[in-house]
Amino acid sequence: MRDMHCHILPGVDDGARNITESCQMLYAARQAGVTEIVCTPHCRDPYFDYEGMWQAFELFRLHARGFPVRMGFEVNHTKLMELGIEWADRLHFDGTNEFLLELPTRGVREDFQTYERTIFELQGRGFEVIIAHPERYRAIQKDPGIAQDLVRIGCKLQASADFIAGGRLGKEKRPAKRLFAQGLYTYIASDAHRVQHYDYLARAVREYVD
Helix, strand or coil: CEECCECCCCCCCCCCCCHHHHHHHHHHHHHCCCCEEEECCEECCCCCCHHHHHHHHHHHHHHHCCCCEEECCEEEHHHHHHHCHHHHHHHCCCCCCEEEEECCCCCCHHHHHHHHHHHHHHHHCCCEEEEECHHHCHHHHHCCHHHHHHHHCCCEEEEEHHHHHCCCCCCCHHHHHHHHHCCCEEEEECCECCCCHHHHHHHHHHHHCC
16 A cells, blocks of 8 residues: 655655654554655645655655655646746656645635646646645535546545544545545555554554545
Protein backbone atom coordinates (compact mmCIF):
# COMPACT_ATOMS: atom_id res chain seq x y z
CA MET A 1 0.00 0.00 0.00
CA ARG A 2 1.41 3.36 -1.06
CA ASP A 3 1.00 6.35 1.22
CA MET A 4 1.16 9.17 -1.31
CA HIS A 5 0.62 12.15 1.00
CA CYS A 6 2.42 12.62 4.32
CA HIS A 7 4.54 15.09 6.22
CA ILE A 8 7.19 12.71 7.44
CA LEU A 9 10.34 14.65 6.50
CA PRO A 10 12.18 16.06 9.51
CA GLY A 11 12.03 19.73 10.40
CA VAL A 12 10.68 21.18 7.16
CA ASP A 13 7.01 21.93 7.85
CA ASP A 14 4.32 21.23 10.49
CA GLY A 15 4.95 17.48 10.39
CA ALA A 16 7.84 15.56 11.94
CA ARG A 17 10.00 17.88 14.00
CA ASN A 18 13.19 15.84 13.76
CA ILE A 19 14.58 12.60 12.36
CA THR A 20 13.57 10.70 15.48
CA GLU A 21 9.93 11.57 14.90
CA SER A 22 10.32 10.72 11.21
CA CYS A 23 11.55 7.25 12.12
CA GLN A 24 8.72 6.79 14.62
CA MET A 25 6.24 7.72 11.89
CA LEU A 26 7.88 5.30 9.48
CA TYR A 27 7.48 2.48 12.03
CA ALA A 28 3.80 3.42 12.51
CA ALA A 29 3.31 3.49 8.74
CA ARG A 30 4.71 -0.01 8.38
CA GLN A 31 2.49 -1.24 11.20
CA ALA A 32 -0.49 0.22 9.33
CA GLY A 33 0.42 -1.77 6.22
CA VAL A 34 2.21 0.90 4.21
CA THR A 35 4.80 -0.53 1.82
CA GLU A 36 5.86 2.66 0.02
CA ILE A 37 5.87 6.33 0.99
CA VAL A 38 5.78 9.50 -1.07
CA CYS A 39 7.10 12.32 1.11
CA THR A 40 5.05 15.45 0.40
CA PRO A 41 6.15 18.47 2.45
CA HIS A 42 4.09 21.63 2.13
CA CYS A 43 4.80 23.86 -0.83
CA ARG A 44 3.20 26.90 0.77
CA ASP A 45 4.14 29.73 3.07
CA PRO A 46 5.68 29.79 5.60
CA TYR A 47 7.34 26.41 5.06
CA PHE A 48 8.62 26.15 1.52
CA ASP A 49 12.39 25.64 1.24
CA TYR A 50 13.01 23.56 -1.87
CA GLU A 51 16.68 22.75 -1.28
CA GLY A 52 16.17 22.20 2.44
CA MET A 53 13.33 19.79 1.77
CA TRP A 54 15.43 17.73 -0.61
CA GLN A 55 18.21 17.62 2.00
CA ALA A 56 15.69 16.41 4.58
CA PHE A 57 14.52 13.74 2.14
CA GLU A 58 18.06 12.44 1.66
CA LEU A 59 18.52 12.28 5.44
CA PHE A 60 15.23 10.42 5.83
CA ARG A 61 16.02 8.02 3.01
CA LEU A 62 19.29 7.16 4.73
CA HIS A 63 17.45 6.36 7.97
CA ALA A 64 14.71 4.46 6.13
CA ARG A 65 17.28 1.71 5.47
CA GLY A 66 15.98 0.58 2.12
CA PHE A 67 12.26 1.12 2.73
CA PRO A 68 10.81 2.49 -0.54
CA VAL A 69 10.50 6.27 -0.30
CA ARG A 70 10.00 8.88 -3.00
CA MET A 71 10.11 12.66 -2.98
CA GLY A 72 7.11 14.80 -3.84
CA PHE A 73 5.33 17.93 -2.65
CA GLU A 74 1.86 19.00 -1.56
CA VAL A 75 1.60 22.07 -3.75
CA ASN A 76 -0.70 24.85 -2.63
CA HIS A 77 -2.45 26.56 -5.54
CA THR A 78 -1.71 30.07 -4.26
CA LYS A 79 1.98 29.26 -3.85
CA LEU A 80 2.16 27.70 -7.32
CA MET A 81 0.70 30.87 -8.82
CA GLU A 82 3.31 32.89 -6.93
CA LEU A 83 6.18 30.67 -8.08
CA GLY A 84 4.95 30.32 -11.66
CA ILE A 85 3.52 27.30 -13.45
CA GLU A 86 6.97 26.30 -14.71
CA TRP A 87 7.82 25.31 -11.14
CA ALA A 88 5.51 22.34 -11.60
CA ASP A 89 8.38 20.61 -13.38
CA ARG A 90 10.25 20.58 -10.05
CA LEU A 91 7.32 19.80 -7.75
CA HIS A 92 5.74 16.63 -9.11
CA PHE A 93 6.41 13.22 -7.60
CA ASP A 94 9.97 12.26 -8.41
CA GLY A 95 10.00 9.53 -11.05
CA THR A 96 6.31 9.87 -11.99
CA ASN A 97 4.07 12.46 -13.66
CA GLU A 98 1.81 12.75 -10.59
CA PHE A 99 1.20 16.21 -9.14
CA LEU A 100 -0.47 16.69 -5.75
CA LEU A 101 -2.42 19.95 -5.75
CA GLU A 102 -3.91 21.55 -2.63
CA LEU A 103 -6.72 24.03 -3.24
CA PRO A 104 -7.67 26.88 -0.87
CA THR A 105 -9.91 25.60 1.90
CA ARG A 106 -12.16 28.66 1.84
CA GLY A 107 -12.50 28.97 -1.92
CA VAL A 108 -16.01 29.51 -3.23
CA ARG A 109 -17.57 27.83 -6.25
CA GLU A 110 -16.62 30.70 -8.58
CA ASP A 111 -12.94 30.27 -7.63
CA PHE A 112 -12.95 26.77 -9.07
CA GLN A 113 -12.99 28.24 -12.58
CA THR A 114 -9.52 29.63 -11.84
CA TYR A 115 -8.40 26.34 -10.32
CA GLU A 116 -9.62 24.46 -13.39
CA ARG A 117 -7.50 26.68 -15.65
CA THR A 118 -4.47 25.79 -13.55
CA ILE A 119 -5.37 22.10 -13.74
CA PHE A 120 -5.64 22.30 -17.53
CA GLU A 121 -2.20 23.95 -17.66
CA LEU A 122 -0.73 21.20 -15.51
CA GLN A 123 -2.35 18.53 -17.65
CA GLY A 124 -1.01 20.28 -20.73
CA ARG A 125 2.46 19.92 -19.26
CA GLY A 126 1.87 16.18 -18.98
CA PHE A 127 0.94 15.88 -15.31
CA GLU A 128 -1.71 13.70 -13.71
CA VAL A 129 -3.32 16.04 -11.21
CA ILE A 130 -4.32 14.65 -7.81
CA ILE A 131 -6.49 16.89 -5.64
CA ALA A 132 -5.55 16.68 -1.97
CA HIS A 133 -8.37 16.19 0.58
CA PRO A 134 -11.37 17.64 -1.30
CA GLU A 135 -13.52 16.80 1.73
CA ARG A 136 -11.80 19.73 3.46
CA TYR A 137 -12.89 22.40 0.96
CA ARG A 138 -15.92 24.39 2.03
CA ALA A 139 -17.26 24.75 -1.51
CA ILE A 140 -17.28 20.97 -1.97
CA GLN A 141 -18.83 20.45 1.45
CA LYS A 142 -21.71 22.62 0.26
CA ASP A 143 -21.80 21.29 -3.32
CA PRO A 144 -20.33 17.82 -3.99
CA GLY A 145 -21.00 18.45 -7.67
CA ILE A 146 -17.74 20.42 -7.72
CA ALA A 147 -15.87 17.21 -6.90
CA GLN A 148 -17.69 15.50 -9.74
CA ASP A 149 -16.55 18.30 -12.05
CA LEU A 150 -12.93 17.81 -10.96
CA VAL A 151 -13.12 14.11 -11.77
CA ARG A 152 -14.83 14.89 -15.08
CA ILE A 153 -11.89 17.04 -16.20
CA GLY A 154 -9.44 14.26 -15.39
CA CYS A 155 -8.38 14.83 -11.79
CA LYS A 156 -8.01 12.08 -9.22
CA LEU A 157 -9.20 12.77 -5.69
CA GLN A 158 -7.32 11.85 -2.51
CA ALA A 159 -9.03 11.49 0.87
CA SER A 160 -6.97 12.30 3.95
CA ALA A 161 -7.51 9.48 6.44
CA ASP A 162 -8.17 11.75 9.41
CA PHE A 163 -11.68 12.29 8.02
CA ILE A 164 -12.49 9.08 9.92
CA ALA A 165 -12.21 11.11 13.15
CA GLY A 166 -13.78 14.30 11.82
CA GLY A 167 -10.79 15.67 9.98
CA ARG A 168 -8.31 18.48 10.50
CA LEU A 169 -11.04 21.10 10.63
CA GLY A 170 -13.63 18.90 12.32
CA LYS A 171 -16.19 18.84 9.51
CA GLU A 172 -14.78 16.40 6.99
CA LYS A 173 -16.38 13.06 7.89
CA ARG A 174 -19.79 13.62 6.34
CA PRO A 175 -18.53 15.10 3.03
CA ALA A 176 -15.89 12.37 2.76
CA LYS A 177 -18.50 9.65 3.23
CA ARG A 178 -20.62 11.32 0.55
CA LEU A 179 -17.72 11.37 -1.93
CA PHE A 180 -16.90 7.73 -1.16
CA ALA A 181 -20.54 6.78 -1.74
CA GLN A 182 -20.36 8.43 -5.16
CA GLY A 183 -17.16 6.56 -6.03
CA LEU A 184 -15.20 9.78 -6.57
CA TYR A 185 -12.04 8.98 -4.62
CA THR A 186 -9.08 7.21 -6.18
CA TYR A 187 -6.78 7.35 -3.14
CA ILE A 188 -6.75 7.33 0.64
CA ALA A 189 -3.56 8.73 2.15
CA SER A 190 -2.46 9.34 5.70
CA ASP A 191 -1.65 13.06 5.36
CA ALA A 192 0.28 12.13 8.49
CA HIS A 193 1.83 14.87 10.58
CA ARG A 194 2.44 12.62 13.58
CA VAL A 195 2.48 8.97 14.57
CA GLN A 196 -1.19 8.79 15.56
CA HIS A 197 -2.35 9.68 12.06
CA TYR A 198 -1.34 6.23 10.83
CA ASP A 199 -4.01 4.76 13.12
CA TYR A 200 -6.52 6.79 11.12
CA LEU A 201 -5.10 5.40 7.89
CA ALA A 202 -5.45 1.82 9.09
CA ARG A 203 -9.06 2.48 10.16
CA ALA A 204 -9.98 4.23 6.91
CA VAL A 205 -8.51 1.44 4.80
CA ARG A 206 -10.40 -1.20 6.80
CA GLU A 207 -13.69 0.62 6.36
CA TYR A 208 -13.43 1.98 2.83
CA VAL A 209 -11.12 -0.27 0.82
CA ASP A 210 -12.43 -3.59 -0.47
